[in-house]
Amino acid sequence: MTNCLYCSGSRFFVDKYIKTCVSCGRHVKPTQEEKQSLINKINEMSHYEMCSAWRFSEPGNPIFCEPEIYKIFKEKFDKFGGFTPEISKSIGWKD
Numbered sequence: 001m002t003n004c005l006y007c008s009g010s011r012f013f014v015d016k017y018i019k020t021c022v023s024c025g026r027h028v029k030p031t032q033e034e035k036q037s038l039i040n041k042i043n044e045m046s047h048y049e050m051c052s053a054w055r056f057s058e059p060g061n062p063i064f065c066e067p068e069i070y071k072i073f074k075e076k077f078d079k080f081g082g083f084t085p086e087i088s089k090s091i092g093w094k095d
Contacts, residue, residue: 030062030069038063042073047080051087056094 007024019030030038042063045053054077057064063073 030066034062035066035069038066038069039072042069042076045076048087048090050077050080051083052091054083055091 007021042050050073053061053063053073062069064070
């Protein structure tokens with residue numbers, strides 16, 4: 001079981017990507033297992049999926065908030081060539 005690093009609380013509220021301690025209200029960083037799960041997800045992502053995540057991820061997505069995870073994402077994203085005009089047009093924009 002994971003405990004809050006700030007107050008040792010063990011109950012968390014998870015809203016989309018952000019895990020918040022119920023006891024103290026602080027945001028809790030992902031565990032090593034959660035980080036590894038995100039890294040595995042990144043390793044399986046296609047170029048299109050990475051561009052879509054880049055454009056549409058909501059604030060708080062740990063892929064973009066956790067430096068070590070973002071570094072892995074960015075390296076793969078850059079190897080794919082980043083955004084291309086074709087993918088950008090294909091993905092579009094949310095209304």
